[in-house]
Amino acid sequence: MTVRVKICGIRDQMGLDAACAAGADWVGFVFFSRSPRCVTAQVAAPLARAIANDGPGRIGLFVRPTDDEIRAVLDHVPLDGLQIYDDASRAAAIRDRFALPVWLAAGIGSTVDLPAFCAVDGLVIESRAPKGSDRPGGNAHAFDWTLTAGWTAPVPWLLAGGLRPDNVRRAIECSGARGVDVSSGVESAPGVKSPELIRQFVQAARA
Numbered sequence: 066m067t068v069r070v071k072i073c074g075i076r077d078q079m080g081l082d083a084a085c086a087a088g089a090d091w092v093g094f095v096f097f098s099r100s101p102r103c104v105t106a107q108v109a110a111p112l113a114r115a116i117a118n119d120g121p122g123r124i125g126l127f128v129r130p131t132d133d134e135i136r137a138v139l140d141h142v143p144l145d146g147l148q149i150y151d152d153a154s155r156a157a158a159i160r161d162r163f164a165l166p167v168w169l170a171a172g173i174g175s176t177v178d179l180p181a182f183c184a185v186d187g188l189v190i191e192s193r194a195p196k197g198s199d200r201p202g203g204n205a206h207a208f209d210w211t212l213t214a215g216w217t218a219p220v221p222w223l224l225a226g227g228l229r230p231d232n233v234r235r236a237i238e239c240s241g242a243r244g245v246d247v248s249s250g251v252e253s254a255p256g257v258k259s260p261e262l263i264r265q266f267v268q269a270a271r272a
């Protein structure tokens with residue numbers, strides 16, 4: 066089975082071209098001001114529009130957004146889905162409001178944190194933010210991948226957090242994930258995507 070891959074935190078054409086050439090299934094644009102990968106709608110719009118119809122899906126990442134913040138982005142940037150960091154009921158409300166697929170990000174500390182039910186289209190299962198971090202994801206921080214091994218997921222899900230070309234295969238084998246999401250692990254510096262690491266990551270995920 067082909068593992069599906071999302072490359073998150075795309076900020077420029079070079080990163081986008083690398084993700085497309087590597088065969089990524091989705092690319093993510095981060096609309097969160099405290100992230101080193103943050104893009105404005107003005108920066109993301111031409112990148113999102115440049116993606117071919119058969120290219121990766123375009124995911125907008127938001128942290129506790131208001132409806133107005135999402136609307137302001139959607140007015141300019143064509144997106145195929147939203148990745149939301151908020152509580153489950155708010156994510157479901159965003160799904161209803163904007164009629165777009167919504168993936169809810171869930172930080173996992175133990176198996177009790179794994180959702181048994183949800184009213185969204187997908188889950189991004191990742192580590193909890195380390196103490197002192199001012200953002201809930203994108204921290205290059207991994208969790209115990211075996212926690213998801215016996216889980217019956219209510220919707221499709223991606224594994225995220227601290228994944229890199231040299232650990233993604235082991236993470237997939239330990240977790241049972243069929244999809245992975247990466248940001249920090251394919252960068253040469255915070256916010257700077259490395260085409261070579263993107264290529265290696267996608268290849269390793271699907272090896």
Ligand SMILES: O=C(O)c1ccccc1N[C@@H]1O[C@H](COP(=O)(O)O)[C@@H](O)[C@H]1O
Nearest residue numbers: 073100202203204205225226227248249
């Ligand atoms: O990428 C970010 O900067 C970010 C900021 C705020 C919330 C989530 C963010 N990224 C997501 O976090 C995970 C793991 O990222 P990493 O590979 O450990 O850096 C992933 O789902 C990203 O989409």
